[in-house]
Amino acid sequence: MIAPVEVPSAAVLEVRHLAKRFGGLWALRDVSFSVSEGEILGVIGPNGAGKSTLVNLITGHLRPTTGQVLIGGRDVTGLRPWVIAHDRVARTFQIVKPFRGLTVRENVAIGAMHGNERDRSVRDALTTADELLDLVGIAKHANATPTQLSVADARRLELAKALATRPRLLLIDEVMAGLRHHEIESAVGLIHRLRDSGITIVAVEHVMKAIVSVSDRILVLHHGSILALGSPSEVLADPRVIEAYLGHRYLDRRSS
Amino acid sequence: MTQKPSAGPVAEVLQGRSRSTQAMFGDWIRSRTPANSWPVVAGFAVFAAMLGLQQLIVPGTQRLLTSVFLFVALAQAWNIIGGYTGYASFGQVAFFGLGAYTVAVLMNNYHVSFWVALPVAVVVGVLFAVVIGVPLLRLRGHYFAIATLGAAEGAREVINNMTSVTGGGGGITIPTFGSEAPTPYFGKPGFYLAFLVLAAVSVAVAALIARSRFGYAMVAVHEDEDAAGAVGINTTVVKVIAFAVSAAIVACAGAFYAFQQIEFYPTDVFDASFTVLMVIMVVIGGSGSVVGPLAGAVGLELLSQFLRVNLGSFNQLIFGAIIVLVVVFFPQGVVIYLRDAWRTRQFSILDNVRRYRL
Numbered sequence: 001m002i003a004p005v006e007v008p009s010a011a012v013l014e015v016r017h018l019a020k021r022f023g024g025l026w027a028l029r030d031v032s033f034s035v036s037e038g039e040i041l042g043v044i045g046p047n048g049a050g051k052s053t054l055v056n057l058i059t060g061h062l063r064p065t066t067g068q069v070l071i072g073g074r075d076v077t078g079l080r081p082w083v084i085a086h087d088r089v090a091r092t093f094q095i096v097k098p099f100r101g102l103t104v105r106e107n108v109a110i111g112a113m114h115g116n117e118r119d120r121s122v123r124d125a126l127t128t129a130d131e132l133l134d135l136v137g138i139a140k141h142a143n144a145t146p147t148q149l150s151v152a153d154a155r156r157l158e159l160a161k162a163l164a165t166r167p168r169l170l171l172i173d174e175v176m177a178g179l180r181h182h183e184i185e186s187a188v189g190l191i192h193r194l195r196d197s198g199i200t201i202v203a204v205e206h207v208m209k210a211i212v213s214v215s216d217r218i219l220v221l222h223h224g225s226i227l228a229l230g231s232p233s234e235v236l237a238d239p240r241v242i243e244a245y246l247g248h249r250y251l252d253r254r255s256s
Numbered sequence: 257m258t259q260k261p262s263a264g265p266v267a268e269v270l271q272g273r274s275r276s277t278q279a280m281f282g283d284w285i286r287s288r289t290p291a292n293s294w295p296v297v298a299g300f301a302v303f304a305a306m307l308g309l310q311q312l313i314v315p316g317t318q319r320l321l322t323s324v325f326l327f328v329a330l331a332q333a334w335n336i337i338g339g340y341t342g343y344a345s346f347g348q349v350a351f352f353g354l355g356a357y358t359v360a361v362l363m364n365n366y367h368v369s370f371w372v373a374l375p376v377a378v379v380v381g382v383l384f385a386v387v388i389g390v391p392l393l394r395l396r397g398h399y400f401a402i403a404t405l406g407a408a409e410g411a412r413e414v415i416n417n418m419t420s421v422t423g424g425g426g427g428i429t430i431p432t433f434g435s436e437a438p439t440p441y442f443g444k445p446g447f448y449l450a451f452l453v454l455a456a457v458s459v460a461v462a463a464l465i466a467r468s469r470f471g472y473a474m475v476a477v478h479e480d481e482d483a484a485g486a487v488g489i490n491t492t493v494v495k496v497i498a499f500a501v502s503a504a505i506v507a508c509a510g511a512f513y514a515f516q517q518i519e520f521y522p523t524d525v526f527d528a529s530f531t532v533l534m535v536i537m538v539v540i541g542g543s544g545s546v547v548g549p550l551a552g553a554v555g556l557e558l559l560s561q562f563l564r565v566n567l568g569s570f571n572q573l574i575f576g577a578i579i580v581l582v583v584v585f586f587p588q589g590v591v592i593y594l595r596d597a598w599r600t601r602q603f604s605i606l607d608n609v610r611r612y613r614l
Contacts, residue, residue: 061482080492081485090486097483099476101544110476111487113469117272118488121280122469123287124273131269165487166270197267 010073012037012169012200013058018067020053020224027053028224031067035169035202040195042215042232043204046244049221051204052094055171058202059091060084071169088116090167092158094174094204098146105129105142108160115165125164132160136190151178163194170194171202176210188214208245212236220244295463295546303456310448318448322516324557325451326509327537329458331549333505334534336462339543340471341498342478343393346531347404350388350411351381351503353526355510357415360428360520363438365421370439374511381507382500384411389499393492405528412526427521430514439515447516454512458505463546465501474498475544540582542589551591587612 011034020028028050035041045051056062058069060081068077071087090111099107108129112119119125133139136156141149146157155175162170176187184207191214195201205211211218211232218235220228228238235241310318330352338344358377362368368376392403415422422428432441442450465471473494476484481491510525517524533556541552559578563571585605586593597603 059486061485080490081482082488082490085486085488093483093486097480097486099479099483101475101479102472106472110472110484110489114473114476114488116488117274119273120275120277121284122467122472123283124275124280125469128269128273135266135269161483161487163270166272193266197270199270 011035011070012039012072013202014068014070014073015054015058016068016070018054018057018069019065020050020057020062021065026224028057028064028221031221031224031226033219033226033229035200037168037200038195038198040191040201040203040214040216042211042218043202043221044206044208044211044218044245045221045227047206048223050224051221052173053224054221055091055173055202055204058084058171059089082114085165086116088166088168089171090115090162090165090169091171092155092162092173092175094177096146096154096158098149098154098157098161100146102145103143104138104146104149104157105133107146107157108132108164111161111164112166115167117166128164129160132163135163136160137186152180152183155179159190167199169200169202171204173204174206175203177206184210299456299459299463303452306452307449310445310452315444318444320558320561322444322448322451323561324554325448325455326513327533327553327557328455328550329451329505329509330530330534331537331541331553332455332458332462332546333502333509334531335538335543335545335549336465336474336505337498337502338535339538339545339549340466340474340478341495343495343499344397344401344535345404345499345502346401346528346535347388347406347408348502348506348534349526349528349530350404350408351385351506352510352513352530353408353412353415353522354384355381355507356514356517356520356525357422357428357522358507359511359514360430361421363430363515364428367438370511370515374508377511378504378507381503381510385500385503386496389496390492393495393499405531408526408528408531412522415526416522422522425522427519429519432518441518442515447512450512450516454509459546459550461501461505462549466546470494470497478544536579538589540579540586540589542592542595545589545591545595548589548591552589555590585609 014034016032018028018031019026031054043051043054053062057064060076060079060083063078068075070076071084071089074087076084076087099110105126106129109122109125112125112128113122119128130139130142133142136159138149138153138156138160141153146154149157159172159175176184179187188210191201191203203211203214215232217230218232219226220235220241222244227244228235228241330348334345334348355377358380359370359373362373362376363370388407392400392407395403416425418424431437473484473489476487476489477491477494484491514520514525537552537556538549539552540556541550542548560575563575567574582590586608593608
């Protein structure tokens, strides 16, 4: 892969004082953090904490009210989604967005023909799609339509579509929600394999167990602000995190 | 990003392939089989049959088929923006009228050959599509439909009021006799051929686009623009290009139509019923496919002419009733219904109505 020589210390993703207001509500307020190459950053927080808003701001699906987003040191704040996708950033959607009129294979091929280092023919893109469907484990549904997939497989399709654009940074928005226990295990394994192949990952999750086993660091959002940021064990020991997640009654009960 | 040596199969998939154009062309040639080549063969066969048929039929029938060819081209054009890309334009007649007036003004006022005026008409159509497309394609659904309808009405009024250039409401005439004529009139056989080629080119363009990477981008935009943007598709560019390609075909059709008519008024070539027919033909045939608009245009134009000749004053009523019935029973289009029914072996029309009921 030919990439311009970058300043070695430049983070793959850097977010500076990012904020987003919807009317009178601050969905996200003064959020700053950075993710270095090869890292897996978990993002957790209760419903409405601003997790999906954060992803949408990074990928250009929303414009920040204030603040900056830098990809590989380049300021991409306010650029359109496809420009950011061509900066090797891919994402999945929490509410899956398959192209319903196309087959599962074609859904993935679209990313391969319009993303980075794109395949120059539809035929090559379909080959890439088959390889990725195999990777995420839904190769047997290649000719099905997305509406025929189970919840778990629809999320795998989202992941394959994103990977087809050949990203260096992958933002996954709750790909593990609603998965069964053994499915979560295989998803965690897949995320580790992706990281090992050189992709930096930001994983938004609701399921605490899954995120702890997959992340190098965890960022906890609460009411749009960063509540904690650190290694899984640090974050889990943080009383504020416990309170936000499990409620103060849990804390009271434990201390009594 | 440097590739780690221990990366394994995942990294290989994500590496991307760099293949030469020759290698890709070689693959394409090797992949040709009778099973995937028959649409091309069938297309050429029908084209040849239509050429042969011309020798066997009377001028009146030639005229009828000429209008069928015209609507095949218009339906294919509408399908590119309205079917594949999902932006139901109710203003495509604007490009038809602009194409027609460009040719008429150039031939009448400036004595320009039809063959020079024709490409100019296409360029005018494309430019107008880009100019109105960039703002209007930000609208969706009904809003886009109404805005394009308004743009077409506006274009007609502009032509109507540029009396010194276009003749305004008094119409315009293309000189077709003697030394006055920049290009000799084609006559019925000539226009049969011209519209046949126009229809064939439109079908070929639609078929090539549909199978290209751009075709997939149009479908992606149709299905979900956020998801399309996320996989690197510049949705604005895709929409504007689809609109412009559609406009180019429609303007080209308008140019031939103008020369064929010789004399016409703004209300003739900016007639909203052209747009309505394009929409109905695509929807009834099956939008988002190549065969759908083709079948819709041929079927409806032949039906409409048949009813006009045989039913007298009731023909429009019956025509309308038939359209309503077809839309009720085959909401997804007749061709799509037949294709799916053939694949799944389920021909029940009642089940079909239930499946697609809104």
